[in-house]
Amino acid sequence: MSLFDPQNHTRTPQHRKVYAAYELAYTVVVVYAALLFIIGSILFFGEATTYIATWLFVAGSVLFGLRPTTKLLREIHYWRLGQYEEISKSD
Numbered sequence: 001m002s003l004f005d006p007q008n009h010t011r012t013p014q015h016r017k018v019y020a021a022y023e024l025a026y027t028v029v030v031v032y033a034a035l036l037f038i039i040g041s042i043l044f045f046g047e048a049t050t051y052i053a054t055w056l057f058v059a060g061s062v063l064f065g066l067r068p069t070t071k072l073l074r075e076i077h078y079w080r081l082g083q084y085e086e087i088s089k090s091d
Helices: 013-043 047-090
Strands: none
Touching: 013 047
């Protein structure tokens, strides 16, 4: 089994569960990142809130950075599931 194979999420019922869990996590990260950027953008209109707006942009950027990390973790999870399957087949 190779990383980032489009068929990975359909290999077994366990793979489908992993896919669903990581897609949910990915979606939550993207929604929160977008909300932080929107709120930060609004706060930039007032000079008194520029400091907090900057921190919201930083937090949103970190969350956007988690997007590819989430996908990579999912692929590693798939790979580990595949390794367990290979071990069980060899018994």
